[in-house]
Amino acid sequence: MSDASNAINPHSMTIIVTKGSLDWAYPPFILGTTAAAMGHDVTMFFTFYGLPLLLKKLDLKVTPLGNAAMKMPMMGGHMVMPNLVAAVPGVDAMASKMMKNMIKKKGVASIEELRELAVEADIRMIGCQMTMDLFEYSKDDMIDGIEIGGAATYIEVAGKSHINLFI
C-alpha cells in the first residue's frame, strides 16, 4: 500500500553531521548551503561531535595530531607535521589560528557565515536530543531556529529524501 506522502522528494538532501572540528565542519555546511541554493530541501542532523556546531559561540579547532593526510602549504610545498610535534601543548591552537588565517586570506567563508546562510536558507537544522543529554548541553546554549529530535525524527526525513549523507 503506497502513500503519496512517502514519495521521495527528488530535490531533497539530508546530512548527518557527526564531527565538529574546523576542518570537518566545512563539508556539511558547504554541501547543505549549496544544495539549498540550488533548490533542494535540506535537513542537517547534528549529533555527537557535530552538535557543538550549533553552539551560539563557535571556537572551532583543528589538530594535526594523527591527521596523516593533513598536508599544509608551506615553503613552496606541502608539509605534514610529525605527531610528536603536534602533541606539544599550544600546537593545536596555533594550527587552528593558521588555518583560520588561510581561510580568510583565500576568501573562503567562515563556518559562522555558512551557518548563518544555512539558517537564512531555511535549512532544517536538528540537534540530537541524546547527544544534548549525554554531553550536558542545554537548548539555551544553541543558536535560535533549531529543532531538537532523535533518530526516528531523522529516519523519517531521510526516508523521503533523495540524497542522504553521513559526514
Add this chain to the structure above:
Amino acid sequence: MADKVLDAKGLNCPLPILRAKKALKDVPDGGTLEVLATDPGSVADFQAFARSTGNELVEHSENGGVYRFLLRKPG
C-alpha cells in the same frame, strides 16, 4: 546592462553561488544578474546552478582571471 551586478571576486566556493542566489531575489522576473568571480571552480558551478534552478546562463566569459556570468531569471 544587467539589472544587478554582483562582485564575487576573491570569494571562494561556495560563496559565489550563495551570493548569486541571494542577489537574484532583488532581480525582477525576466531580469538579469551579472556576476564577477575569480574562483575557477565557479565556471562549472554556475552552469550547474543554471541547469538546476531554471535561471538561464545567458553568457559567460573570462578576462584576465576574472570570470563573468550573466544569469537571466525566468520571467
